[in-house]
Amino acid sequence: NSKVIQTPRYLVKGQGQKAKMRCIPEKGHPVVFWYQQNKNNEFKFLINFQNQEVLQQIDMTEKRFSAECPSNSPCSLEIQSSEAGDSALYLCASSSFTGASAETLYFGSGTRLTVL
Template sequence: GEEVAQTPKHLVRGEGQKAKLYCAPIKGHSYVFWYQQVLKNEFKFLISFQNENVFDETGMPKERFSAKCLPNSPCSLEIQATKLEDSAVYFCASSQSESRSTEAFFGQGTRLTVV
């Protein structure tokens, strides 16, 4: 597709439940990034992929967060045992060029609310 497609737009989970977010990058883009926007404005880098390989995962909370980008499937970000502080908007971005995030296009985000 011509835009980064994120599903669902909204997700509500009870504390302790699992949450799974999806991202379909722009066709032909090799790089995928996940960002978490908390407190409305603060963006935090989570993880980046080059094709199906993790490129940089230094921003990922290792205990409960995991992500995958498998061939011929949307990328996914999964949160096991969600906590209240996981409530945020999660943005996915994709990039074609070797400049990676400098040429990234962002999706519209998934708003996760943990209650």
């Protein structure tokens, strides 16, 4: 069973409000990914970190989201001004990453965001 912990499980916000979700990666995993999964089951990669540094992020994330993975604190993903289209399941995943090849992702249970 995955030990990636995401909170809250459900989040309801009005349009224009901030929406913040948190993720505690599996112990010892330096790499953290955030994905958005829509109602059609499509995964959209948002951002990933190695230790505290951003590795990759998409344009949308750069403009409307803020994310961080501070040492000794949960990682967080925050939508600065929620839009109806942001309603989705937000999945956090962590990976051990040895540097040699792609590693298994361990997913949390997700935060389901509903923007009214």
